[in-house]
Amino acid sequence: MALSNPTATLSLKCKIDSYPSKKNLLFPSSSRQKSNTPHLVLQETDSGKWRNMVSFFPGFLTKGRDVDSLKQELYETIAPLDRGAEATPEEQQRVDQIARKLEAENLVKEPLKSDLLNGKWELLYTTSQSILQTQRPKFLRPNGKIYQAINVDTLRAQNIETWPFYNQATANLVPLNSKRVAVKFDFFKIANLIPIKSPGSGRGQLEITYLDEDLRISRGNRGNLFILKMVDPSYRVPL
16 A cells, blocks of 8 residues: 555655684594694685685675676666656556665665664655646646655655645554554644644554665555655654
């Protein structure tokens, strides 16, 4: 289910090396030959260690390059799509394919326990019609930046629209597992002025499928995709 703010068109879809000792196979055991063994074993162990390091680091660096390349491809693909409002079905499919490749490389397996989640994120792309409002004339859509903030310590979230509506919504988060939360909106603010208590109907779920220091990918329980970039890690959601 996509997370929609029924009054504000906001959504909250919203790392031991272990080197076992190796037998010295160069000499059979004897008291005389034992005196040479420590040196020989140390050489062999060091050699094995370096072999492991040589094999480990290229793979690690390749993985990092792959992620960076995918992120760059993602940013370039979504840049001309007006946050998703101008995306064709083929472009939506392309964005989803790149997002799934990044999700497969996700190193943060428990995002709801990670400090990387804290702060204010800018929405770069979504498939949610409750946010995009493509059925409206463009001047009646949210045309300014849209933000979503999350604080995992307080389990609070906030959606923030800018021009022209300046609507806001705050919500409580209820963890369902280490990646997924139920979202329960409690307050809306219309035009950043008029507070309205939630009637209780603003609910949904959000799964964080990729997270690093500057990129977050999430999916709502209605299948909507959300791609956000970090803009302020120090931001706190109002209690």
